[in-house]
Every structure is written in C-alpha cells, then in structure tokens.
Amino acid sequence: MKNMQKGFTLIELMIVVAIIGILAAVAIPSYQNYTAKSKFAAALAETASPKTGVDARIADGTVPTKEDIGIKQATANCTSNLLNGFSSSSEAGTIVCTINGGPKAVSGKKITQTRTSDGQWSCSSDADAAAKSKGCDA
Numbered sequence: 001m002k003n004m005q006k007g008f009t010l011i012e013l014m015i016v017v018a019i020i021g022i023l024a025a026v027a028i029p030s031y032q033n034y035t036a037k038s039k040f041a042a043a044l045a046e047t048a049s050p051k052t053g054v055d056a057r058i059a060d061g062t063v064p065t066k067e068d069i070g071i072k073q074a075t076a077n078c079t080s081n082l083l084n085g086f087s088s089s090s091e092a093g094t095i096v097c098t099i100n101g102g103p104k105a106v107s108g109k110k111i112t113q114t115r116t117s118d119g120q121w122s123c124s125s126d127a128d129a130a131a132k133s134k135g136c137d138a
Contacts, residue, residue: 032103036131039102040111043077044123044133047097047113050083051121058091058119076100092117105131 053069064086066073071081078097085093095113099106105128112124123136 032105033130036103036105036128037133039077039099040106040125040127040131040136041133043097043099043106043111044136046075046077046081047095047111047123048135050095051113051115054083054086054093054095054115055119058086063088064093071095074100086115090117091115091119099127103131111136 050069050071054064057064057068062068064083066081066083069083071083073081075081077100079100080096080098082096083093084096087093093115097111099109099111101107109125109127111127114122114124116122125132125136
C-alpha cells in the first residue's frame with residue numbers, strides 16, 4: 001500500500017501569497033482614504049458647531065469669544081482652534097482648526113469657517129481633495 005502525502009505544493013502556496021498581495025494593494029489605500037475622510041469630518045464638526053454661538057452673540061450685539069461659544073484650545077481632532085476677526089466694528093471673521101494627527105492627507109491641514117458681515121458662512125480647507133467632506137468643498 002502506498003503512503004499518500006498530504007499538503008500544498010509550492011505553486012499553490014505562491015498563488016495564495018500573490019492573491020493576498022493583490023488584495024492588500026487594493027485594501028490599504030482604500031482604508032487610508034477612509035480614515036482621512038473620517039478625521040476630516042470629525043474636525044469639520046468641531047468647527048461647524050460654534051457657528052451657532054457666533055451668530056447668537058452677534059445677534060445680541062456682543063463680540064463672540066472662544067470661551068462664550070465653547071471653543072477649546074486643543075481637542076482630539078484640532079491642535080488649535082482659533083477665532084479671528086470678530087469685533088465690535090466687524091461681524092465678519094473666521095473659525096480655524098488645525099487638524100491633529102490622522103493620515104498625511106489631513107494631518108496639520110487647516111479647516112476655516114468664514115463668516116461674512118451679512119451672516120453667510122463658507123468653509124475652506126487645504127486638506128487633500130479626496131479627504132474633504134461635502135460640507136467643505138472649497
């Protein structure tokens with residue numbers, strides 16, 4: 001009676017390794033893009049929420065400050081949150097976030113929420129286009 005060997009041949013193992021390599025080549029960039037988008041969206045949310053407080057302070061006739069509207073100096077998503085330009089003579093200004101950490105496409109990039117004197121808000125960012133959310137396309 002012959003003794004049957006069990007196992008995989010070298011060719012079969014090489015094919016499996018090649019398939020895993022192809023899958024990794026597709027999956028890793030997709031995952032990095034996903035993490036960049038999620039980091040950008042979280043930082044965008046932190047710059048969007050204070051807009052209501054700014055509008056309320058201006059409607060009351062007061063100058064908005066970071067403390068009044070709840071902007072923290074640093075958070076998990078923004079290393080610095082700035083409130084610029086608002087004064088008793090100007091209702092225009094900006095809220096700026098420098099993104100903290102994350103993939104290269106967003107790390108260290110800025111998100112700027114800009115308010116015009118007529119109360120219109122717009123968003124701009126220097127982050128990579130692929131990472132930007134719909135709320136901040138500029």
